[in-house]
Amino acid sequence: MGKPENNVIQQQSDQTLGKRRSLLSIIVAKFMQNKLAVFGLFTLAIIITACVLAPWIAPHDPNFQNLRNRLAPPGPEFWLGTDHLGRDLFSRLLHGGQVSLTVGFVAMLGAVSIGTTIGAIAGFFGGRVDAFLMRLVDVIISFPNIFLLITLVAVLEPSMEILILVFALLSWTGTSRLVRGEFLTLKNREFVLAARTIGMSNTRIIFGQILPSAMGPVIVAATLAVGGFILAESTLSFLGLGIQPPRASWGNMLTYSQSVTIFRTAVWYPTFPGLMILITVLCFNFIGDGLRDALDPRVVEK
Amino acid sequence: MKATKSIFILVNLIFMLFMFLTACGTTPEDTDTAERGADEEVDEPTGDPQYGGTIVLGTSGEPVIFNALYHQDSASADVTDLIFAGLTYTDESLEVQPHIAKDNAEISDDGLEWTFELQEGVLFHDGEELTAHDVVFTYNIFLHEDYTGPRAGSFTSLESVEAVDDYTVKFTLREPDARFHTLTGYSILPEHILGDVPIGDLEDYNEFNIENPIGAGPFKFENWDPGQSLSLVAHEDYFEGRPYLDGVTFRFASDSNALVLLLETGDIDHMIAPTSELVAIETYEHVNLSSTLALRYDYIGWNLQNPLFEDVRVRQALTHAIDRQEITETVLEGQAEVAHAPVSPLSWAYNEDVARFDYDPDRALELLSEAGWEPGEDGILEKDGEKFSFTILSNDGNTTRRDIGIIVQQYLGQIGIEVKPEQMEWGAFLDKINPPNYDFDAIVLAWGLALDPDPSAIWHSKEIENGLNNISYRNDRIDEISDINTTIIDQDERAELLGEAWAILAEEQPYTFLYYPNQFVALNRDVQGFTHHPRVDMYKVNEWWLNR
Amino acid sequence: MTETLKQEKNSITQDKSDVLLEVEGLKKYFPVKAGLLQKTVGHIKAVDDVSFAIKKGETFGLVGESGCGKSTTGRTLIRLYEPTDGKILFEGKDISGLNEKQLKPYRKDIQMVFQDPYSSLNPRKTVGTILEEPFRVHKLYSKAERKERVEHLLEKVGLNPDLRNRYPHEFSGGQRQRIGIARALTLNPKLIIGDEPVSALDVSIQSQVLNIMDDLQKDFGLTYLFIAHDLGVVKHISDRIGVMYLGRMMEVAPKRELYSNPLHPYTQALLSAVPKSHPSEVKKERIILKGDVPSPSNPPTGCVFHTRCPKAMDHCKVEVPKLQELEPGHFVACHLYN
Numbered sequence A: 001m002g003k004p005e006n007n008v009i010q011q012q013s014d015q016t017l018g019k020r021r022s023l024l025s026i027i028v029a030k031f032m033q034n035k036l037a038v039f040g041l042f043t044l045a046i047i048i049t050a051c052v053l054a055p056w057i058a059p060h061d062p063n064f065q066n067l068r069n070r071l072a073p074p075g076p077e078f079w080l081g082t083d084h085l086g087r088d089l090f091s092r093l094l095h096g097g098q099v100s101l102t103v104g105f106v107a108m109l110g111a112v113s114i115g116t117t118i119g120a121i122a123g124f125f126g127g128r129v130d131a132f133l134m135r136l137v138d139v140i141i142s143f144p145n146i147f148l149l150i151t152l153v154a155v156l157e158p159s160m161e162i163l164i165l166v167f168a169l170l171s172w173t174g175t176s177r178l179v180r181g182e183f184l185t186l187k188n189r190e191f192v193l194a195a196r197t198i199g200m201s202n203t204r205i206i207f208g209q210i211l212p213s214a215m216g217p218v219i220v221a222a223t224l225a226v227g228g229f230i231l232a233e234s235t236l237s238f239l240g241l242g243i244q245p246p247r248a249s250w251g252n253m254l255t256y257s258q259s260v261t262i263f264r265t266a267v268w269y270p271t272f273p274g275l276m277i278l279i280t281v282l283c284f285n286f287i288g289d290g291l292r293d294a295l296d297p298r299v300v301e302k
Numbered sequence B: 001m002k003a004t005k006s007i008f009i010l011v012n013l014i015f016m017l018f019m020f021l022t023a024c025g026t027t028p029e030d031t032d033t034a035e036r037g038a039d040e041e042v043d044e045p046t047g048d049p050q051y052g053g054t055i056v057l058g059t060s061g062e063p064v065i066f067n068a069l070y071h072q073d074s075a076s077a078d079v080t081d082l083i084f085a086g087l088t089y090t091d092e093s094l095e096v097q098p099h100i101a102k103d104n105a106e107i108s109d110d111g112l113e114w115t116f117e118l119q120e121g122v123l124f125h126d127g128e129e130l131t132a133h134d135v136v137f138t139y140n141i142f143l144h145e146d147y148t149g150p151r152a153g154s155f156t157s158l159e160s161v162e163a164v165d166d167y168t169v170k171f172t173l174r175e176p177d178a179r180f181h182t183l184t185g186y187s188i189l190p191e192h193i194l195g196d197v198p199i200g201d202l203e204d205y206n207e208f209n210i211e212n213p214i215g216a217g218p219f220k221f222e223n224w225d226p227g228q229s230l231s232l233v234a235h236e237d238y239f240e241g242r243p244y245l246d247g248v249t250f251r252f253a254s255d256s257n258a259l260v261l262l263l264e265t266g267d268i269d270h271m272i273a274p275t276s277e278l279v280a281i282e283t284y285e286h287v288n289l290s291s292t293l294a295l296r297y298d299y300i301g302w303n304l305q306n307p308l309f310e311d312v313r314v315r316q317a318l319t320h321a322i323d324r325q326e327i328t329e330t331v332l333e334g335q336a337e338v339a340h341a342p343v344s345p346l347s348w349a350y351n352e353d354v355a356r357f358d359y360d361p362d363r364a365l366e367l368l369s370e371a372g373w374e375p376g377e378d379g380i381l382e383k384d385g386e387k388f389s390f391t392i393l394s395n396d397g398n399t400t401r402r403d404i405g406i407i408v409q410q411y412l413g414q415i416g417i418e419v420k421p422e423q424m425e426w427g428a429f430l431d432k433i434n435p436p437n438y439d440f441d442a443i444v445l446a447w448g449l450a451l452d453p454d455p456s457a458i459w460h461s462k463e464i465e466n467g468l469n470n471i472s473y474r475n476d477r478i479d480e481i482s483d484i485n486t487t488i489i490d491q492d493e494r495a496e497l498l499g500e501a502w503a504i505l506a507e508e509q510p511y512t513f514l515y516y517p518n519q520f521v522a523l524n525r526d527v528q529g530f531t532h533h534p535r536v537d538m539y540k541v542n543e544w545w546l547n548r
Numbered sequence C: 001m002t003e004t005l006k007q008e009k010n011s012i013t014q015d016k017s018d019v020l021l022e023v024e025g026l027k028k029y030f031p032v033k034a035g036l037l038q039k040t041v042g043h044i045k046a047v048d049d050v051s052f053a054i055k056k057g058e059t060f061g062l063v064g065e066s067g068c069g070k071s072t073t074g075r076t077l078i079r080l081y082e083p084t085d086g087k088i089l090f091e092g093k094d095i096s097g098l099n100e101k102q103l104k105p106y107r108k109d110i111q112m113v114f115q116d117p118y119s120s121l122n123p124r125k126t127v128g129t130i131l132e133e134p135f136r137v138h139k140l141y142s143k144a145e146r147k148e149r150v151e152h153l154l155e156k157v158g159l160n161p162d163l164r165n166r167y168p169h170e171f172s173g174g175q176r177q178r179i180g181i182a183r184a185l186t187l188n189p190k191l192i193i194g195d196e197p198v199s200a201l202d203v204s205i206q207s208q209v210l211n212i213m214d215d216l217q218k219d220f221g222l223t224y225l226f227i228a229h230d231l232g233v234v235k236h237i238s239d240r241i242g243v244m245y246l247g248r249m250m251e252v253a254p255k256r257e258l259y260s261n262p263l264h265p266y267t268q269a270l271l272s273a274v275p276k277s278h279p280s281e282v283k284k285e286r287i288i289l290k291g292d293v294p295s296p297s298n299p300p301t302g303c304v305f306h307t308r309c310p311k312a313m314d315h316c317k318v319e320v321p322k323l324q325e326l327e328p329g330h331f332v333a334c335h336l337y338n
């Protein structure tokens, strides 16, 4: 009964050979089905490109003040108008975007690296290591994040580097819990056991076998975190603890425009940085949602 | 988790945006702010004063203590000014006038004995009469060795105070003191309530200082809900007659934006208006703006312990390089006058005839070159291999000072000086700049001036170690003038001597004197009887009335 | 050295020369942890004092109800779990105390086929990568040789070698299980532990996979430890069978002997539940076990089966019955035979 049957199976498989799709292509296809996510990715790509190219495409020095031309409305010379010190808003928006996006991305990378490492160690080794690390996470989480953030930034004196550092150091806990949870289930999956039976080392199992499968939710969380950090910088800016002048960030631009007079006489000033924050954060959320669906292992496996 | 939190913040931001957009829905009138003159009188009383009503004062500062012997902040001062009364007060032309006293002091020929006759029938809020014994009690606290408040230094010339009879007080000085009449306005405390409290414990005696302050002023303390509001009610037996208003409520808000919005909606009747919001406030039909030159000047202080600022030519050059005229005309909306010396034009001791360092970047470069500063390869000035680069510090929450830091960065950048503007929370800021730290290069700050123009407190070299001379200015002639000016009773003679001090300080430029700003008060149209005082916010509130 | 070791130990098989694996008094207790400090508050006695031996080239079937510790036994044997006590003698060498480094050579000799074809293959890797991984870990062969070997193995388990570049999700359950078998074969093992390798498959596919395993056993000279939860599956492929209950071995016997002459009351009950294929067997009455399987964290005293045993005696509640050889090759742990 052996041979002929085997042939049947081979034929079946051969038939599916033509329309086979790689894992990546399935994820991409799935992501592309989500219109909002594609829109978010597209918009974000434009914003990032513009901000990265700021030194070449900004028409003015973002920090040059012309006190005689304060709060000028949008026009041919200053496309989006000027701010309360007569600086070109469009140029500041591009340069400020560089700062805001850098804060968002680098803080995210930091938080995700720390969170993934700690979560992987806790989840894989379990026991006392896990108990200790998770208590540490509990302690960090038990502080009201925003107060700790304010205190730390105030004590360390705000700068881009400090903001990134503090964001990363306070925000890895979510990722670590996520990764730990993934590791707890994945480490007992039979493919991981199989890896151990062939004598694979722990490091190789963690990074080569488990982590790739655990990264889906982490990527989603990381995407959302970038938007969160951009917002956090804005929130801190409202307290004077964001990026310091004269350097622009979307957050501090929005903050400097918080005056009833400016809203009344120069409504474009708060509107543009506000919109940039809004659009960027929404884009990241759309992309995060899209990735969540696309990376869902249940969807992939079936 | 993260997603919901960020969405939450996002929604808040959007909400904020909309709040402002709807609040500012009306189109602004195109007013030329530069035309607005100082001292404009807005309160043409419509008809006779009438009794009744409560007025709401908006403020962003929370008071700390209701005892004038101890408070150090203006929010506390505003409240105590309403609750308490003193022997004298200072009127809007900065003249000292009798208050509880029947008349100004009778001064003996040698200038050492000051005698006040008190009005009879002045009652504290609890119905007890205020007598000479209460005055003696209050002033003896300043002289007591256990006194913990900040004002002992003002009374070094006072030897003793005694009650000649129930309505006569006599102050005896060690030496003539030209400032002394400005010290006779302190709140009189009730001896029958505080007489038994040890002087050392008085500062922390919260039963009185916070929970139930009793004075003889026009309003009685009623209730304080920290963070929310504080309410006072009329003192029916006030010795100048019952105030027209039934009560005064302070409403606390987080910042000036919130206050302006409360003003717009009519939730508050009065606020000190920031210059940056005048354009908006002017469009409110139910609000009048009153302005007067404030008894203050704004400045940039150069830390003279820093070798960068040692050379007087460098300091003069720095002032030359900053266009103060442009700053007052633009950022200050034309509502300020360029300052040249540390004295207000409102003071009788003002001296117009001092050195001026108007905007002249070429001259600045010349002076710097004379002082040895030449442009380096990167365009930044260098001397002995060291770059001219420093940090300019201001406190956060003050947008004008923050902006001046950024503006100065550009002005000085244009002549090759590298400036880094920085801001800091108020408490940390004070801690950093004051003794024993002196940890700053330059600061943007302002002085609200005392009534008496004596320069000692800020400029005497003995104030470096512990006082307000935190830029470490040292000049023998200034020390000398500081020491002797208060002993000269003749005002003209004293004004001449002080004029010399102002001239020296203007020439030496230990500060870049920026400007004398106007102060604006935004007042609901219904509030009548308001008098704008250059120094006191809660001035003659017993004469205010509501036309509702 | 191995020879002397073999001589010294207490064997439960008569002929030791053809023994590949011998298990002696194996225990695996899982700690039960609770509280903030993760204190150990008790133990799950998943495997408790189990002994048996597997001969070269044979298929040893291990059966028992769900939760009785079959998988734990298998996983402890292959050192996925740290044994709590006991010896695991592979070709006479005790591997129970070896660390991961010392174990590495034995990793080639003992392999496992898992129960769940869906979770036993890493969904992020292609079949080729999965099958080459053992070579990479043990640094065997050149790139070309690896490819060749993978293709050969795929053919051996009846799959088209061109499917190397596909991901597991592109295969059916039966195909995946073949891939799992191929992976177990990569390192040329001597012993393969099959932990219910067909129980997740459709009945129609089960026999295909069993046939392939059978063929491979002949081709590669393999020894199987075949775990199953009922006697039906093992009947066809096993040479000898061990019956487990609540972490303990109840009866070990050659297949025919066990089916024709089950001695242990538990085995008898299990057999009565097997679907009958011959009308002659229908006559036997079905023995229905009453009650639930007790918890392994708090197993019954004495004979762990006494709470459900239809023939239990007072004595059974007190004394643990020893596994003893009643007839040659037929071992039983029951007080009925004392």
Ligand SMILES: Nc1ncnc2c1ncn2[C@@H]1O[C@H](COP(=O)(O)OP(=O)(O)OP(=O)(O)O)[C@@H](O)[C@H]1O
Pocket: C030, C044, C045, C046, C064, C065, C066, C067, C068, C069, C070, C071, C072, C073, C229, C296
């Ligand atoms: N890693 C573990 N930690 C704690 N307890 C475990 C662990 N693995 C198994 N157990 C427990 O040990 C006992 C035996 O489990 P095991 O998986 O060996 O049984 P099994 O006979 O293979 O059952 P099944 O037929 O369901 O696969 C069960 O009670 C189980 O809950």
Ligand code: SF4
Pocket: C264, C265, C266, C303, C304, C305, C306, C307, C309, C310, C311, C312, C313, C316, C321, C333, C334, C335, C336
């Ligand atoms: S020992 Fe007793 S309880 Fe256990 S199987 Fe035998 S008869 Fe039943």
Ligand SMILES: [Mg+2]
Pocket: C070, C071, C072, C195
């Ligand atoms: Mg099992």
